[in-house]
Structures are given as structure tokens and as C-alpha cells.
Amino acid sequence: MxxxxxxxxxxxxxxxxxxxxxxxxxxxxxxxxxxxxxxxxxxxxxxxxxxxxxxxxxxxxxxxxxxxxxxxxxxxxxxxxxxxxxxxxxxxxxxxxxxxxxxxxxxxxxxxxxxxxxxxxxxxAKQLAQIEMDLKSRTAAYNTLKTNLENLEKKFMGNLFTRTLSDIVSKEDFVLDSEYLITLLVIVPKPNYSQWQKTYESLSDMVVPRSTKLITEDKEGGLFTVTLFRKVIEDFKTKAKENKFTVREFYYDEKEIKREREEMARLLSDKKQQYGPLLRWLKVNFxxxxxxxxxxxxxxxxxxxxxxxxxxxxxxxxxxxxxxxxxxxxxxxxxxxxxxxxxxxxxxxxxxxxxxxxxxxxxxxxxxxxxxxxxxxxxxx
Structure with missing residues (x-):
């Protein structure tokens, strides 16, 4: 005991x-x-x-x-x-x-x-009061860092409907800087892969033939690209929804993706740097x-x-x-x-x-x- x-x-x-x-x-x-x-x-x-x-x-x-x-x-x-x-x-x-x-x-x-x-x-009494004051300040700083990291990590978790896609897609997956064309990302249920391949080109006018590609998949479905003319976006979304295909709202922003990745790397580095000194401080002062x-x-x-x-x-x-x-x-x-x-x-x-x-x-x-x-x-x- x-x-x-x-x-x-x-x-x-x-x-x-x-x-x-x-x-x-x-x-x-x-x-x-x-x-x-x-x-x-x-x-x-x-x-x-x-x-x-x-x-x-x-x-x-x-x-x-x-x-x-x-x-x-x-x-x-x-x-x-x-x-x-x-x-x-x-x-x-x-x-x-x-x-x-x-x-x-x-x-x-x-x-x-x-x-x-x-x-x-x-x-x-003074010794314990000082330890408590230091504990509050040190753990508060670490917990803020930890919370920020967890919030960012949450964006990379979950299914294809909710998680960020910035770590999945690459610049090569998109038609960029085009006045007329745009690449959309579509979530297709696994049982409907075949249907998607057969029908995506005819869901609306002005879809670029053979423009679809499977980027990634999870347990429920896969993330496909499709390129089409900008002016038929809304029509394509409507038809896709009728066929149980979901268009993810995502626009490739290289600067934002770079910023997000750098933020993740910085937070991971900061947490690693603070971990050792904080644990040592806790051991000594405990x-x-x-x-x-x-x-x-x-x-x-x-x-x-x-x-x-x-x-x-x-x-x-x-x-x-x-x-x-x-x-x-x-x-x-x-x-x-x-x-x-x-x-x-x-x-x-x-x-x-x-x-x-x-x-x-x-x-x-x-x-x-x-x-x-x-x-x-x-x-x-």
C-alpha cells in the first residue's frame, strides 16, 4: 500500500x-x-x-x-x-x-x-509558492503550444469529407492559372468507382475527357480529380450530388499549403525543444x-x-x-x-x-x- x-x-x-x-x-x-x-x-x-x-x-x-x-x-x-x-x-x-x-x-x-x-x-511556504508559480507559467506555455499543435493535427485527421487535403494533393494534380479551366476534387464512395469512371464526363457539358485521377482513398471512398470549364461548375456539382458524388470545396493555394506545413514543422520542433527541459524541471521540482x-x-x-x-x-x-x-x-x-x-x-x-x-x-x-x-x-x- x-x-x-x-x-x-x-x-x-x-x-x-x-x-x-x-x-x-x-x-x-x-x-x-x-x-x-x-x-x-x-x-x-x-x-x-x-x-x-x-x-x-x-x-x-x-x-x-x-x-x-x-x-x-x-x-x-x-x-x-x-x-x-x-x-x-x-x-x-x-x-x-x-x-x-x-x-x-x-x-x-x-x-x-x-x-x-x-x-x-x-x-x-515561500519555496512551495515559488514552485507553484513556476509550474503555472511553464505548463501554461507548453500547454498552449500543445493545444495549437493538436488543433492543427486535427485538420489532418478524419475522413475525406472533413480533413484538410493540403498534405494529400500536389501542384501537378491541378490545372492552375487558367482563365477557363478548373480542377475539382470529388469524393466517390468505393462501391461507385466504376460508375464514376463511366459517367463523370457526361455529368455536365464541357468536362475534359480522361481528366480524372484517383489521388487517395480511405475506408469509405476515394478522392478523384476532374477538370472542366469554370462556367459549368454549379451544374456539375448538382449532377454529381444526384449521383452520390461529393465535390469538396478546395482550391489549391501553394502559399497557404506551404504556410500550413511550415507551421506544423515549427510547432513540432518547438514542442520537441520544450519537452526535455520541462520534464527535467518537473522531475527536479517535484x-x-x-x-x-x-x-x-x-x-x-x-x-x-x-x-x-x-x-x-x-x-x-x-x-x-x-x-x-x-x-x-x-x-x-x-x-x-x-x-x-x-x-x-x-x-x-x-x-x-x-x-x-x-x-x-x-x-x-x-x-x-x-x-x-x-x-x-x-x-x-
Whole structure:
């Protein structure tokens, strides 16, 4: 499973034993794979400041997860490939996401723990905001190019009735620059090829004999040329329609055809040039954003643990990976049983339980006797 539960309990002797009991029960019952989750000691500040930070971190957590999900989806869209291929590019520090989370170490160089918590949170928030801004501008430019290319490609798709013919016909297929003659393109159903050959010269007066030629065909029919005098165009169209032959409105314009082909070549070239740099940017910055997100999770555990368990700071964080979707209910029951004694402490050690305070989430449906945060790595679902 790509789901993780990040929990914490007080670090005193009684609760260390409770954690050991939890590890024993979950291991024997094959409920989860558990690892310690190391979080450094931060400058705590006041409890009031922690309550404010708790609320801010909750919003930052939501924003960070939304950002990495958008970036993961952008990788899929840019690669125009299966999710399996895209997943190979979604790494953190060069390793898969599960390995990064289960072996998490706080990045002291990037987010110094000696700084005030507010400064650490501000650094991460600014980093994620910059990544989002760059993501919007880079993907917008690429998507505009992609849309223009797709719109042009659509003109070259479809059947003979709807698609452009500029890539099918050539200058030699037409009588050009004639005051009297014109070459028309006619779509003939496949079953009617023989009828066309027998009758096209007599559909109207002034049709040039033996002037028809099959240019191309699809599943339904073929595209034929026919040359005739300009003054009988309308009469020929009418008679052709009566015989289930369709005249395509198309006039050979060498400049327009050249422009269209050059535009297609330019868009394909631009897309190819942008593809590599954009994919590399997404890979690098997805990694940065994901790493920042897990640091936010660590900060949330720290802040919530101090608010729940009080000072001095003394708690143990553990990362649980449920092994089966079907056993998550049982795992939750084990945790609630092992840490039931914390409920009274969590509700009364800081504030009266009836007071709703951001960060404590006492009235929230995800409230448990222990600190709990969820991590979902199924970013492409």
C-alpha cells in the first residue's frame, strides 16, 4: 500500500512500553510495517504561537499535497504516456517515494532546526509558492503550444469529407492559372468507382475527357480529380450530388499549403525543444516539493505533540505503513487500545476539551488519543 500513518506518543517510560506493545502486536498480526520517524528538537516558543503555527501548517500541508499531485499529473500529461512510465520520474532525492518517507531524515542544511519554527515554516511556504508559480507559467506555455499543435493535427485527421487535403494533393494534380479551366476534387464512395469512371464526363457539358485521377482513398471512398470549364461548375456539382458524388470545396493555394506545413514543422520542433527541459524541471521540482511536504508533516507532528503532551518536549514519532487495505480497521483498533490512556491527557493537559482550538482538532472526526497524520503516496489515482 502507498498509505502511511504518522503518529506520535509521549516519550516517557510508560509510553515507550506502549509503543513497544504496538510494534509487537502489529508485527505479529501482520498489520503494518513500523519505523521510527526522527524529528529534531526545535525552538518551541510560546504555546500561543504553536497554536497559530498548527493552523498555518494544516493549510500548508493541504497546499503542498495539492501541488505535488498537480506536478505528478503534469508529468503524465507532458509524457503523454501511461501512469506507469510517469511514476518512474516521480522520485525524491533520487529514490522512490516510499523509500524516502520510510528513511526520512530532516534536512538541516535546507531547513536549520536552530531557527525559530516560524522561520522554518516561512522558508518552506515561500519555496512551495515559488514552485507553484513556476509550474503555472511553464505548463501554461507548453500547454498552449500543445493545444495549437493538436488543433492543427486535427485538420489532418478524419475522413475525406472533413480533413484538410493540403498534405494529400500536389501542384501537378491541378490545372492552375487558367482563365477557363478548373480542377475539382470529388469524393466517390468505393462501391461507385466504376460508375464514376463511366459517367463523370457526361455529368455536365464541357468536362475534359480522361481528366480524372484517383489521388487517395480511405475506408469509405476515394478522392478523384476532374477538370472542366469554370462556367459549368454549379451544374456539375448538382449532377454529381444526384449521383452520390461529393465535390469538396478546395482550391489549391501553394502559399497557404506551404504556410500550413511550415507551421506544423515549427510547432513540432518547438514542442520537441520544450519537452526535455520541462520534464527535467518537473522531475527536479517535484522532488523538491515532495521533500518539503514530508518536512511539513514532520513539523505538524512536532507542533501537535507539544500541544498535546506539553513541555518539556518529549515524544516519539513512528511511521506505520498498513500492509493491507482490509486490515486498516483492525490496525486502528490496536492503536486506540494501546494508547487509550492518552485520551484524558490529550484533552486536558493544555486546554479544556470543549474549547475548539486550531491544531488540537478535538472536535474533528480524525481525532485519536495519539497524534496522527495521514500520508497518501498514490499521487496518480
Amino acid at each position: 502507498s498509505e502511511f500513518w504518522l503518529i506520535s506518543a509521549p516519550g516517557d517510560k510508560e509510553n515507550v512500553q506502549a509503543l513497544e506493545r504496538m510494534n509487537t502486536v502489529t508485527s505479529k498480526s501482520n498489520l503494518s510495517y513500523n519505523t521510527k520517524f526522527a524529528i529534531p528538537d526545535f525552538k518551541v516558543g510560546t504555546l500561543d504561537s504553536l497554536v497559530g503555527l498548527s493552523d498555518e501548517l494544516g493549510k500548508l500541508d493541504t497546499f503542498a499535497e495539492s501541488l505535488i499531485r498537480r506536478m505528478a499529473q503534469s508529468v503524465v500529461e507532458v509524457m503523454e504516456d501511461s501512469k506507469g512510465k510517469a511514476q518512474e520520474h516521480l522520485l525524491a532525492n533520487g529514490v522512490d517515494l516510499t523509500s524516502f518517507v520510510t528513511h526520512f531524515e530532516w534536512d538541516m542544511a535546507k531547513y536549520p532546526a536552530k531557527q525559530p519554527l516560524v522561520s522554518v515554516v516561512d522558508t518552506i 522532488s523538491e516539493a515532495f521533500i518539503a511536504w514530508i518536512h511539513v508533516k514532520a513539523l505538524r507532528v512536532f507542533v501537535e505533540s507539544v500541544l498535546r503532551y506539553g513541555l518539556p518536549v518529549n515524544f516519539q514519532a513512528v511511521l506505520l505503513q498498513p500492509l493491507k487495505k482490509s486490515s486498516t480497521k483492525r490496525l486502528r483498533e490496536v492503536l486506540n487500545s494501546v494508547f487509550r490512556h492518552l485520551d484524558e491527557v490529550a484533552a486536558t493537559s493544555i486546554l479544556d476539551a470543549s474549547v475548539e482550538i486550531p491544531g488540537l482538532q478535538l472536535n474533528n472526526q480524525d481525532y485519536f488519543p495519539y497524534v496522527y497524520f495521514h500520508i497518501d503516496l498514490s499521487l496518480l489515482d
